[in-house]
Amino acid sequence: LQSGGPGSGLYRSADGGSSWKKVEGNGWPETVLGKIGVSISGADGNRVYVMLEAADEKGGLYRSDDGGESWKQVTDDHRLRHRPWYYTHVAADPREVDTLYVLCVSLYRSKDGGRTWTTIETPHGDYHHLWIDPRDSKRMAVADDGGATISVDGGQSWSRQDNQPTAQFYHVSVDDEDPYRVYG
DSSP states (O other): OOOOBTTOOOEEOSSTTSSOEEOOSTTOOOSOEEEEEEEEOSSOTTOEEEEEEESGGGOEEEEESSTTSSOEEEEOOGGGGSSTTTOOEEEEOSSOTTOEEEESSSEEEESSTTSSOEEEOOSSOOEEEEEEOSSOTTOEEEEETTEEEEESSTTSSOOOSTTSSOOOOSOOEEOSSSSOOEEO
């Protein structure tokens, strides 16, 4: 399975959104693109990380150190892009320019700009969103198929998930009653 198609791509604006230019050349892969996850470093606005779904070995993590003018593929590690049409999430640490996270079946962290990765253990799996406190990078909240969990020590430990009514619904439906009922 692969998402995307002809004409797919990433666009950037240098004037607050008044005009847009397609990202091309300068290290950007010349191929059909699928889902794209983007995160800009809070520590350096010129550092842009992109998780990219693309055919063959052109997919993976790309990095720009000049605000998106030029790109370098940092890794095509398949652990980070498993089921890319479903995941493909990247989150830059707001305080450390070389620290970033990739959310997939597992949660991964790199402290060297994306070259090497460690797995972060949490109470569940299948990660879809990560919030990092912009003032204190040790405070994080992760959303996964089991719900949400919190860390206050940089991912060393996490709160339980069975203490709150959160989870991921795969299907939602309603019935014909008046008022109707919602089912998850």
